Amino acid sequence: MRIHCKVVVIAVCFGVFLLLYFLGGNAADDPLLKEVVEEEEGNSSPSPPELGRDVAPKFARKSSAGVGEPVAEASKARKEGRSVNRGASANAKSKPLSNVARPVTKHARAEEVMQLAVVACGNRLDETLTMVKSALLFSRKKIKFHIFAEDPLAPQFAERLKQWPRSISAKFQYSVYPITFSVGNADEWKKLFKPCAAQRLFLPVILKDVDSLLYVDTDVLFLRPMDDIWSLLKSFNSTQLAAMAPEHEVPKIGWYSRFARHPFYGVTGVNSGVMLMNLTRIRSTLFRNSMIPSGLSWEDLLHPLYQKYKNHITWGDQDLLNIIFHDNPECLFIFPCQWNYRPDHCMYGSNCKGAEDEGVSILHGNRGVYHDDKQPAFKVVYDAIRDFPFEDNMFQSLFYPIQTKFLDTVNTLCGRIPQVFLKQIEKTMRKVFEHKVVRHVRPHK
Secondary structure, X not given: OHHHHHHHHHHXXXXXXXXXXXXXXXXXXXXXXXXXXXXXXXXXXOOHHHHHHHHHXXXXXXXXXXXXXXXXXXXXXXXXXXXXXXXXXXXXXXXXXXXXXXXXXXXXOOOOEEEEEEEEOOOOHHHXXXXXXXXXXXXXXXXXXXXXXXXXXXXXXXXHHHOOOHHHHOOEEEEEEOOOOOOOOHHHHHOOOOOOHHHHHHHHHHOOOXXXXXXXXXXXXXXXXXXXXXXXXXXXXXXXXXXXEEOOOOHHHOHHHHHOOXXXXXXXXXXXXXXXXXXXXXHHOXXXXXXXXXXXXXXHHHHHHHHHHOOOOOOOXXXXXXXXXXXXHHHEEEOOHHHOEOHHHOEOEOOOHHHHHHOOOEEEOOOOOOOOOOOHHHXXXXXXXXXXXXXXXXXXXXXXXXXXXXXXXXXXXXXXXXXXXXXXXXXXXXXXXXXXXXXXXXXXX
16 A cells, blocks of 8 residues: 555656646747747748858858958858847848848949040141150050141041051040130131140030040150149149149249239249149139129130230230139149149259159150250150150160160250159159069969
8 A cells, every 4th residue: 555655656746747847848948939930920031041051151252251250250150040140130121131141243443534635736746646655655544635636637647546556546545626716716716826726725615525634735745654643633622623833933034924914823824735624613613803893604704815915915825824823823733843844944954843853754845845956855855755666665765765865965954964854754664664564473483
C-alpha cells in the first residue's frame, strides 16, 4: 500500500513538472513567433535577410564590404540578420531597406570642353593656325574653337585643319563664322583698329549658347595648357565677369597713363589680347556708364559708347573695354602679366616679375614681332611652334631648337632673359611627356 502511494505521488509530481515545462516553453516562444509574423505581414518582397545574403557578399568584394562597412561587420550583420532586420523593418516606409541592397549606378560626368574664340582677317591665316596648334599641343581637355573670319579665309581654315593628324583632330572641334556686327555701321566697326578686331566686342551677343569663353588675338601662343587659364573662371567672385592683364606694369612708361584721352581701368589700363569671359554674366548685367543714369546691357552700350568717344580712342575696341571697366571696376578680374606677355615687358628692361618667377604662360607677339627682326626672341618661339611636326618628340623637335636659337638673340634686351621664355614651356613639355609615356610604364615586379 505504501509502495502504491509512493508511485502515485511520484507520477503526480512528474505530471505537474511536465505541465509547467510545456506551459513555460510556449510562453517563451510566443513573442518571437509574433515578431516573425509581423515582419512577414509588413514586407511583401523577399525578406531583408535573404537580400542581404544574396547581395552583400558581391557588393563587399567591389567596395570593401558594402557602403562604408568592413567585411567583418558585414559578416556579423548576416549572422545577426534577424535582430538587424527587425530594426530595418520598423523604418521600411521612410528609408530604403539597406544601402547594401540598393543597386549601384555610375553616372559618367560629361567631359568639359573649353571654348576659345579668335578673329582672323587679312593675311592672318598662318598666324591663327599657329595659335590653334600651340593650344592643342599642351592642353589636356578638348577645345571648341570659334573662328570668326572673312569670307575668303573660311574655306582655307577648313582645308588646312583637315590636313592635321587624326590624333590631333580628336582633341578639338571648330566652327567658322562670318564677320558680323549687330549694331551700328559694320564698315565702321570693321575698320575701328586692326581689321575686324572689334568683332570681339560682339561675342556675348553672337555666341548666345556659350556660357564662358577665352578670347585671344591671332598673335598669341600658349606655352602651357589652356586648362590653366580656363581654371581662373573659378576664381571669379560674384560680380566679376571678365579677366584681363594690365596693359603695363610700370605707370611711368605705360601708354594709357601717359597718353590716354579717355577713362581707362586702374593705373595702367588693361590689354584685351587675352580676355577670359563669363558670357552668361555679361549678357545679364546692366553696366554703369557716363551717358544715362540707368544701366545699359552690353549690346545696348557698345554703339553709343563708341559714338561718344570715337574721336578720343586710339586702340579701338581695347579702349572701349577700358572705358566700360573704368565705370564698372568690380566686374573685372585681373590676372598676372605672364598670362599676356608682350614685347613691352622686356624691350625696356624686364618688368614682369611673374614671368621671371614662373616663366611666360601665354606669349603675345603684338607689334608684328613674329614677322620681323625687331624682337628675335619672340620670333624664335613662333617659328619653332609653326614648324614643329605633329607627334614628333617635343624636346628634340621643339624645345631644343628654341633653346639653341636663343643664343642668337642675346644682343637684345628680351633675348638676355631666355629663362623667361623657356621655363614654362620646358615644364609643360615634361608634364606632357610624363602623362603620355611615364605613367604607362609599369614597374617590374
